[in-house]
Amino acid sequence: xxxxxxxxxxxxxxxxxxxxxxxxxxxxxxxxxxxxxxxxxxxxxxxxxxxxxxxxxxxxxxxxxxxxxxxxxxxxxxxxxxxxxxxxxxxxxxxxxxxxxxxxxxxxxxxxxxxxxxxxxxxxxxxxxxxxxxxxxxxxxxxxxxxxxxxxxxxxxxxxxxxxxxxxxxxxxxxxxxxxxxxxxxxxxxxxxxxxxxxxxxxxxxxxxxxxxxxxxxxxxxxxxxxxxxxxxxxxxxxxxxxxxxxxxxxxxxxxxxxxxxxxxxxxxxxxxxxxxxxxxxxxxxxxxxxxxxxxxxxxxxxxxxxxxxxxxxxxxxxxxxxxxxxxxxxxxxxxxxxxxxxxxxxxxxxxxxxxxxxxxxxxxxxxxxxxxxxxxxxxxxxxxxxxxxxxxxxxxxxxxxxxxxxxxxxxxxxxxxxxxxxxxxxxxxxxxxxxxxxxxxxxxxxxxxxxxxxxxxxxxxxxxxxxxxxxxxxxxxxxxxxxxxxxxxxxxxxxxxxxxxxxxxxxxxxxxxxxxxxxxxxxxxxxxxxxxxxxxxxxxxxxxxxxxxxxxxxxxxxxxxxxxxxxxxxxxxxxxxxxxxxxxxxxxxxxxxxxxxxxxxxxxxxxxxxxxxxxxxxxxxxxxxxxxxxxxxx
Ligand code: WT7
Numbered sequence: 001x002x003x004x005x006x007x008x009x010x011x012x013x014x015x016x017x018x019x020x021x022x023x024x025x026x027x028x029x030x031x032x033x034x035x036x037x038x039x040x041x042x043x044x045x046x047x048x049x050x051x052x053x054x055x056x057x058x059x060x061x062x063x064x065x066x067x068x069x070x071x072x073x074x075x076x077x078x079x080x081x082x083x084x085x086x087x088x089x090x091x092x093x094x095x096x097x098x099x100x101x102x103x104x105x106x107x108x109x110x111x112x113x114x115x116x117x118x119x120x121x122x123x124x125x126x127x128x129x130x131x132x133x134x135x136x137x138x139x140x141x142x143x144x145x146x147x148x149x150x151x152x153x154x155x156x157x158x159x160x161x162x163x164x165x166x167x168x169x170x171x172x173x174x175x176x177x178x179x180x181x182x183x184x185x186x187x188x189x190x191x192x193x194x195x196x197x198x199x200x201x202x203x204x205x206x207x208x209x210x211x212x213x214x215x216x217x218x219x220x221x222x223x224x225x226x227x228x229x230x231x232x233x234x235x236x237x238x239x240x241x242x243x244x245x246x247x248x249x250x251x252x253x254x255x256x257x258x259x260x261x262x263x264x265x266x267x268x269x270x271x272x273x274x275x276x277x278x279x280x281x282x283x284x285x286x287x288x289x290x291x292x293x294x295x296x297x298x299x300x301x302x303x304x305x306x307x308x309x310x311x312x313x314x315x316x317x318x319x320x321x322x323x324x325x326x327x328x329x330x331x332x333x334x335x336x337x338x339x340x341x342x343x344x345x346x347x348x349x350x351x352x353x354x355x356x357x358x359x360x361x362x363x364x365x366x367x368x369x370x371x372x373x374x375x376x377x378x379x380x381x382x383x384x385x386x387x388x389x390x391x392x393x394x395x396x397x398x399x400x401x402x403x404x405x406x407x408x409x410x411x412x413x414x415x416x417x418x419x420x421x422x423x424x425x426x427x428x429x430x431x432x433x434x435x436x437x438x439x440x441x442x443x444x445x446x447x448x449x450x451x452x453x454x455x456x457x458x459x460x461x462x463x464x465x466x467x468x469x470x471x472x473x474x475x476x477x478x479x480x481x482x483x484x485x486x487x488x489x490x491x492x493x494x495x496x497x498x499x500x501x502x503x504x505x506x507x508x509x510x511x512x513x514x515x516x517x518x519x520x521x522x523x524x525x526x527x528x529x530x531x532x533x534x535x536x537x538x539x540x541x542x543x544x545x546x547x548x549x550x551x552x553x554x555x556x557x558x559x560x561x562x563x564x565x566x567x568x569x570x571x572x573x574x575x576x577x578x579x580x581x582x583x584x585x586x587x588x589x590x591x592x593x594x595x596x597x598x599x600x601x602x603x604x605x606x607x608x609x610x611x612x613x614x615x616x617x618x619x620x621x622x623x624x625x626x627x628x629x630x631x632x633x634x635x
Contacts, residue, residue: 014437015435022431023432026430026431026432027294027299027300042063042446050074050077050283052290056079056083058076059077062074063472069499070479070484073259073281073474074259076259077259079259079282080256081282081286082121084290084326086121087118095113096115099113099331100147100333101304102333103335104194105340106194110147117154120147120151122251124152124239125154125156128186129159129252130247133185134160136162138161138163138164138184139156139164140166140179140186140187141153141163141187141188142189143165143188143311144202145333146190146333147333148188150320152188156264158255159254160261162263162264162265164178164182165266165311166267167591168200169593170312171588175206176213178267178275179215179216180212181274185217185218187210187216187218187219188219188220188239189219189222190223190224191221191222191227193225194224194336195336195337195340196339197341203221206219207232220238220242221236221237223240257282257283259284260282262281263281263286264317265278265481266314269534270522271520271533272521273533274534276490277481277482278480279480280317280423281478284474284475284476285423285474288475289319291424292424292425293319293323296414296428296429296444297359299357303357304353304355305330305357306350306357306358306359307319308358308361309359309390314423320333332355338367339371344376346368347378347381350384351383356383356385357386359390359414361389361526361527362389362391362392362398362527363557365389365398366556369401369402376406377405381406384406386414387402389414390418391524392517393438393515394413395438396438399413403437412429413429413435415438420529421491422469424473425444426443426447426449426469427441427449427515428442429442441513446471447469448471449467449513450498451464451465451506451507452495454466456468456495461507464504464516466501466505467501467513468495468498468499469499470497472499502520503516503518504517521533523550524560525561525593526558526559530590532549532550532615535590535594536564538585538590539586541589544578544581544582545566547566548564548566549613549618550562550565550596551622552619564596564599565600566582567605568601605618609632614632617633
């Protein structure tokens, strides 16, 4: 261990030790003792962390587990997450600190101090309030990566409305389904967003989705790309018009919320059926993401934090929008793609804005790695001090490239394992921990992670099993919006009182966790979460398709890619043009991210006697692996 090189590989090359210099300055240098403390007194630990934030009224109970698995945190407490993100900061010197630096794909730039961001949020909150939105109403947000997506989310939360952000990469049917399920009163979108030099026509897709969504009374449209769009009289309103009216008052009270009041819903793919709405709250969620970001990424006032995720996914909600603001940090947001116009775009941003922490996905690292070292080497990346990874396992090769070429050997990599449902980091290193490339290391403070077999028995170290969480944590999912039974069945019915993650993993002799992947029919494509069932239902909605199966197979850059098997209806003949048509159909139904890598026309599909498609068998055969147990296979 040396003081000059903050992060040095150990002799065996597979364990990377933190430097004493890093430890000396870390937010939490004594991780081991903190771990023991949190384990012995879970509620004491979380109550201490909650007290680092401001509450309108203190809670009576840290954890209420009287109605498992509907756990409640900080009951009786009154709070609003936006109070802790903005209100408390604009009363201090921090009003002058940059909250957000933004660059658009065409190169336009905007930045917001805490004061300026708060002002925009207050004005927009006043606008939607004047339009009749009140506490508990749902608002769908469908925007590109522009500052207004953050402003819109915060404005909703400020007045107690529940936001439902739909990722701008999803298209018509996905958007439609989410608007319908959430009964949103208003929708917020833009004329378009820039991506790879092209305009993603969000407003057009919104119009199509709204044809069958009666709940939406108004659409607020942000002018971003400037091309003509249809504005339906009475229904559609320009954001800039609304923001210049007297109703856009910069004075807007923050709604006093119960700790357990919903903050947002976010749709995510599951094992079966349609995507489900994961519900998070103002109190516990706020405490969880505030503490994890502060501890794990060692956030300091002088940092410039860049989480490359889209705000439309949970990573964006927790660690792009809320987490950094709760910590009073400066964030960077970039609109476009990493490779447009050249694959140096991200490295240029780091240099240009002197960003200090980069948090991204393995698929992005692998994708950029393909272009070679010359691109990053042309830029001064010396501002970086920490790196992060999320969304899927990072292979040691990509880890080492990221560490050496981007981090110049000086930046620890925080490989954070978590889920939409967990809300916050669950298994994660910290910069004071020894790292092993490819391992998400150890459970966060107070987290009880176990690897169990089918009977719920903990398996010996080194053996693969199901990853479960046996103690609650404050940022956990509270329910599936509108479907509490599904919440219980999906996560809590396999083992009593244990949260089922859907992942398999191993734990090594040092207590380090190695995530293997999903054990259900969820496919992670470039870190995006999609369901086999969802893709199959999109396939069979095409007139030529009678039956279909979708599976994920390993892919060098994307982690997994989607492969599909299709039985055609009589009267349709297999052809390449039909394949293209079906691929585009999926693009329309779900979004470009769900377009399959391959479509194979088949005469039949392997099914169990009860009629379920045996995706496992398709997967094994596609990879040339043994069939495994096929006793349930229909003849
Ligand atoms: C699934 C959850 C959590 C934010 C983004 C994904 C996989 C996530 C890691 C990691 C290995 C990971 C798991 C998990 N996953 N992070 N560091 N190492 N796998 O959220 O879309 O809800 O997906 O992503 O399979 O279950 P999500």
